[in-house]
Amino acid sequence: MTADYLIVGQGIAGSVLAWTLHRRGKKVLLVNSPQRPSASLAAAGIFNPLTGKKLVRTWKADQLFPFLKTFYGEVEQELDAHFLHFTNIYRPYRSVEEQNTYLAQTADSSISQYIAETVDDHQYRPYVHNPYGGLEVTRSGWVDVPVFLNAIRAFFQQSNQYIEADFNYNELEIRAEGVLWREQSFHHLICCEGPHANQNPLFDWLPYNPVKGQLLDVTMNNYPVTNIVNQGVFIMPVESNRYRIGATYTWHDIDWQTTEDGKAFLEQKLQGLLKVPYQIVGQRVGIRPATKDRRPLIGIHPAFPAVGIFNGLGTKGVSLAPFFAGQFVDFLEGRKELDPEVNIERSFSLYYSGKNGE
Structure with missing residues (x-):
């Protein structure tokens, strides 16, 4: 086994998930395409518990904001980086x-x-x-996203757990117990491709709304x-x-x-x-990488138990990613269920209707 998890994409979602898995004692391999433009690198990275003209409390703010403070603070300490700004x-x-x-x-x-x-x-x-x-x-405040991503990348590069490559799904072999990619084996593949996810043949049926x-x-x-x-x-x-x-x-x-x-x-x-x-x-x-119901797209493929997705974080990626990465890892490791509001099971009918229409 090359690693426990193969993660495709090193934007906010992929970086936060990779670090969460690492902290849980799992070995990951991050694959990131140098050719694709990054939504995360253009993001302002603001986290704000009250948004909109009507001053609406951000969905799950009471859970997200204490979590993100702890998560990013610990990454700063461990990687000797400064990217979390409270204002x-x-x-x-x-x-x-x-x-x-x-x-x-x-x-x-x-x-x-x-x-x-x-x-x-x-x-x-x-x-x-x-x-x-x-x-x-x-x-409230902001995360300097490029600094955060660079710190995460450098960490995984130093431990030979980062590859720059255009991920080609034709090179992937999906098995019941895991996946093979370029003669390397993994228990799970997790797709974190942000706005490029609609080009992923495994998850192009999901209701993206970029x-x-x-x-x-x-x-x-x-x-x-x-x-x-x-x-x-x-x-x-x-x-x-x-x-x-x-x-x-x-x-x-x-x-x-x-x-x-x-x-x-x-x-x-x-x-x-x-x-x-x-x-x-x-x-x-x-x-x-927004969605039609404004909720993340997280979960396991309906036909391939070894394949998952962590995407659809939209405009609030820096706020949503830490909390839901923790929840997703708990789910992947069999500890607890995913919040049904983010679980892609809510969209499985789109997958099955597409299959029936072929």
Whole structure:
């Protein structure tokens, strides 16, 4: 046996799952294609317990956020890397009506636990438009995804558990007790290919709904705000005088090309929020591996018990991956069942209807 698990894809999903398996004493081999563009490398990596215009608590926030804090903190310590950044998210009110609505919502303890009791609106006023004040979301922040991925890659490279290769499914032999790939044997194959999963012949029947997103990299010389500001777009401090602006959401023209339309949209939103000058120094694009029901796609193939998938984490990959990787490993090792909301069993009818239609 070459390894317990063969993991295809080293984005957020594959990296978190590989590390979780490693920490559980399992030997993994990571295979990652250098040719494919990476959604994870373009991701802002923000984790936010309260999202949307209506200030909705993120699904399973009470479980996800303590878990991610522990998970990423331990990886930082073990790999001597720094990629986890805790920062509040300041949300200026758009109107008096929105202010009243949000303040009424904070009476709910499930919401108020994620909101700062006091906010100094004056510290933001010279830099962003906030005539009605705003609120600050707590227990939020961002993961520097490229730094995290590089640290994980370096670890598995050092132990000869990482291969750069275009994974060809024609080279795969699936058996009842495991899989063979390039004369190497594994108990399980787990597919973590993000937005490229619809090209995977084993799982192309799943209900993917990819979302294209674009970001701007900007510099500003007179913007000392250290928190993320979010109203229509987010302004995220990355390093000295450098900031990330995002993001667009489009479900059409799903390709890896930046567009002038995307840039114009972000600039329009930014100019309505920001009071100080900025300079665009870069534009990036990613395709989020989202799903039609906005829930991850995790589980075992209906016909091949040795083959699984860990995908569909969408826009909240850095938040969802640690918790559900732990749950998936428990499931794979026979300890507990998967949450039915993420288990791909909910979509098995698509697989069987496709087979019957052949």
